[in-house]
Amino acid sequence: MNHSPLTRRRFLARSGIATAGAAFVTVLPLLPAQATAESLAAAIKEIVGSAKLNAGRVTLDIPPLVENGNTVPMKISVESPMTAKDHVKAIHVFNEKNPQPHVLNAYLGPRAGRASISAHIKLADSQKVVAIAELSDGSFWSASAEVIVTIAACTEEVT
Amino acid sequence: MSNALIRLPRSVKKGEVFEIKTLVQHPMETGYRSGTNGTIIPRDIIEEMICTYNGVEIFRMRMSSAVAANPFVSFHTVATESGTLFFRWTGDNGFKLEETARITVA
Numbered sequence: 001m002n003h004s005p006l007t008r009r010r011f012l013a014r015s016g017i018a019t020a021g022a023a024f025v026t027v028l029p030l031l032p033a034q035a036t037a038e039s040l041a042a043a044i045k046e047i048v049g050s051a052k053l054n055a056g057r058v059t060l061d062i063p064p065l066v067e068n069g070n071t072v073p074m075k076i077s078v079e080s081p082m083t084a085k086d087h088v089k090a091i092h093v094f095n096e097k098n099p100q101p102h103v104l105n106a107y108l109g110p111r112a113g114r115a116s117i118s119a120h121i122k123l124a125d126s127q128k129v130v131a132i133a134e135l136s137d138g139s140f141w142s143a144s145a146e147v148i149v150t151i152a153a154c155t156e157e158v159t
Numbered sequence: 160m161s162n163a164l165i166r167l168p169r170s171v172k173k174g175e176v177f178e179i180k181t182l183v184q185h186p187m188e189t190g191y192r193s194g195t196n197g198t199i200i201p202r203d204i205i206e207e208m209i210c211t212y213n214g215v216e217i218f219r220m221r222m223s224s225a226v227a228a229n230p231f232v233s234f235h236t237v238a239t240e241s242g243t244l245f246f247r248w249t250g251d252n253g254f255k256l257e258e259t260a261r262i263t264v265a
Contacts, residue, residue, distance in 0.1 A: 071227040095225060099191045102223040106234070111217040113176035113237035119220075120227035122189070153189075153227075 040094055040130070043101035047092050047132060048140050058143035060131040061118075069123040069153035078115035078133040078141065088115035090134040097127040098153075122153035163258040165246065170263040171238040179210065179218075180233040183248055183256060189224035205230060205250035212262075213242040222250075238264045 044053070061075035080088045087110045093103035106117050115133070123129070130144040166180040183205065190202025202224065210218040218234045241264045248256045 098225050099189070100223060100225070103225040104223060105221040107219040107221075108234065109217070111212065111215070111237060111239075112235050114235040116235055117220075118231075118233045120231045122187075122225050122227050 037096060040096050040101045040128075043094050044130065044132065047105075047134070051138060051140050053132070053140045053142055055142060057141040058131050058133045060129065060143040060145050062129055062145050062147055064146065065148045065150075066123065067150045069125075069149040069151055071120045072123050072147065072149075073118065074121050074129070075118040076116070076131045076133075076143075080115045080133075080135065082110055082113055082115055084110045085136070087136045088112070088133050089136055091115070091117060092132045092134065093121070094130045094132070095121075095123065095127055096129075097125040098123065103129070123147060123149045124152050125149060163246065163248070163256055165244075165258060165260045167244070167260060167262060170265050173238055173240075173264050175238045176235050177238060178233055178235050179244065179260075180231070181208070181210075181246060182229060182231045183208075184229055185248075185250070185254070187222075187224070187226055187228040187230060191224065203251045203254075205248050205254060207250070208232060208246070208248045210234075210236075211245045212236060213240065214245075238262065240264055 057079045059077045062072065066072050076091050078088045078091065080086065082088065088108055090108070091106045094101050095103055103121055104119060108115060126148045128144055128146055130142060132140055132142045134140055162184045164182040168177050171177045185205050186203060187205065188200055188203040190199065192200050194200050204224055205222050208220045208222065209216060217236050220232060222230065242262060244260045244262055246258045
């Protein structure tokens with residue numbers, strides 16, 4: 001029989017579980033949403049797959065010390081002849097400690113002439129930024145930079 | 160109302176590589192911030208930007224919340240012929256902005 005009468009002991013046992021569950025649920029949102037080294041690795045793996053990630057050919061130009069994480073200028077250049085046979089297909093940018101690891105994905109081709117893009121990004125903390133170039137021959141090249149942020153983006157309260 | 164600003168050389172030589180700079184007015188609300196009453200401000204970002212040169216796509220970018228407000232993006236292209244550069248930004252809440260620029264190839 002499942003429906004045994006609700007005794008005091010059973011009631012307490014159940015409400016204990018319920019309270020523990022509620023406490024668990026309410027505690028979770030208090031943890032700051034943050035990408036981790038693992039989620040960064042997972043996001044990179046999504047792009048690179050089983051291919052080898054080589055170091056080099058990519059220049060990631062980002063200031064090592066930024067005062068305002070809300071607008072961080074960033075420039076990425078890749079050494080490539082940018083011909084129909086040998087060109088950069090895409091440039092992917094990731095971060096380590098923003099709420100999510102993705103920053104941007106830029107898709108270019110031989111028509112770009114020069115594999116060089118720039119954009120302004122947000123950084124929620126002092127962290128590592130990773131740029132990955134996807135080449136037409138299927139190889140992947142990367143560069144990373146450590147950035148120290150004085151005023152973080154994303155997390156501030158709106159007043 | 161959103162506005163876009165596009166900066167490119169007035170005229171370029173054929174075969175020359177030139178830079179295109181773009182700036183769009185947009186809050187790029189991350190969806191991770193809380194407002195004065197403690198509730199999360201819903202995400203409102205530009206998700207994609209495309210540029211075509213006389214109808215052929217030359218550049219596309221997927222953006223996340225980590226792109227700064229009023230997104231500034233610059234990239235390069237080879238001058239092939241005189242014509243039109245067409246830009247389109249699309250994003251949350253049905254955001255769509257289109258802009259064109261003329262390029263003269265000498």
